Each structure stands twice: as C-alpha cells, then as structure tokens.
Amino acid sequence: MAEARTGTKDAYELILDAIDAGLYRPGDRMVESELAERFGVSRTPIREALQRLETQSLLTRDGRSLIVASLDHNQLAELYAVRAELEGLAARLAAQHAAPEEVRVLREMVEQDRALVDDPAALSRANRRFHKQIHLASHNRYLIQQLDLVHRTMALLATTSLAVEGRSKTAVAEHDAIVKAIEARDGEAADAALRTHISRAFETRLRLDSVAE
Known part of the structure; x- marks a missing residue:
C-alpha cells in the first residue's frame, strides 16, 4: 500500500x-x-x-x-573541507546577525543535547537541527542553500560518528563553545570553534572507517 x-x-x-x-x-x-x-x-x-x-x-x-552513492576517502576529505569552510562562515555570520531569540534557541538546544549523550541516533538528529539553526541564523540565503546540499550529501554516510565512544560528550562540549562565541558576538571565535568541531568530527569519521575496513 x-x-x-x-x-x-x-x-x-x-x-x-x-x-x-x-x-x-x-x-x-x-x-x-x-x-x-x-x-x-x-x-x-x-x-x-x-x-x-x-x-x-x-x-x-x-x-x-x-x-x-557512497563516498570514498578522497570524496570524504573534500566534503569535510568544504563543510568546514561553509560552516565556519555560517557561525561567523550568526555571531554578527542572529536575533537574540535565535541565540537563545541555540543555547536551549545545547542544554537539551546533554541528556542525549547516551543515545547516538537521537543526538545525531539533534546535531542536524543544531547545525541547521546556525545556518538559518547566518541570515544568508545563498550560504544556506550551499549548506543544505552539503548536509544532504552527509546522509550518504551510513553511520554517525557520534556512535564512537566518548564522541557524544565532546561534540556537545564543542557545540557549547560555538554557542558561547555566538552569544559573545565574537565572529572570529565562532568560526574557529565550528571549524574545530568539524575537524574533530572528520578525525572521528576516519577512525570509524578504518575500523570498518
């Protein structure tokens, strides 16, 4: 049916x-x-x-x-490189342009995510919502369009890196650092915090893939 x-x-x-x-x-x-x-x-x-x-x-x-489709090692590296650039820019712009209400929603998301550290699947869904909220808070429609495509491509990864032991707690801590920078309206710090977050996610992904091979 x-x-x-x-x-x-x-x-x-x-x-x-x-x-x-x-x-x-x-x-x-x-x-x-x-x-x-x-x-x-x-x-x-x-x-x-x-x-x-x-x-x-x-x-x-x-x-x-x-x-x-599936992503080979080179495609994965290319995807994370582009993601780091675009996500970092989104965080920088969010620090500059996000409405106070948008910043409060980001803070609430981080606090709610602390209860999900033992549920990788739920945290993965929450993670996508968190990043989407930062994209929207950038208030740049062209950047949002490009990030939508990047995140759609992320769906080709069959497993979440948040399933790796210890990654959930560190990922939430990284989200906290990103939001603190946005709350402080520090675009440079927000950019750096989000790039660090993506770099560590990529590193975790590589470890996950190496074990699966």
Missing part, C-alpha cells in the same frame, strides 16, 4: 528525506515503481527526481540501475 504524501513535499524532497532517514543506504537500488508506490506519486516525478539526484552525485549508476 502506498504511503501518504507528507505535506506538500515533492518527489525529490521525499526521496532525499528517505535517504537522510536511512531508509535507503549507500548501494541500495532506487526502483521507480517501488518509490512511486512508497510515496504515493506517479512515476514521472519520481523519474525526474532520480535524474536530479544523479546530477547532484547523490545517486550513481550501476549498470542500468541507479543506486545510492
């Missing part, structure tokens, strides 16, 4: 959300008929969505089939 369409999301957004939620993982085949049935839409918008995802390198060809 087809699943009901969620709100006004189009086929592209529905498939992206499914990948992000882990319903489809790297290597999984994307079959038009199955996707149309799952999301309750016709095959034409599904086909167009798959083509768009392929051009964004979120899907790749395996013979005649499209599968969810």
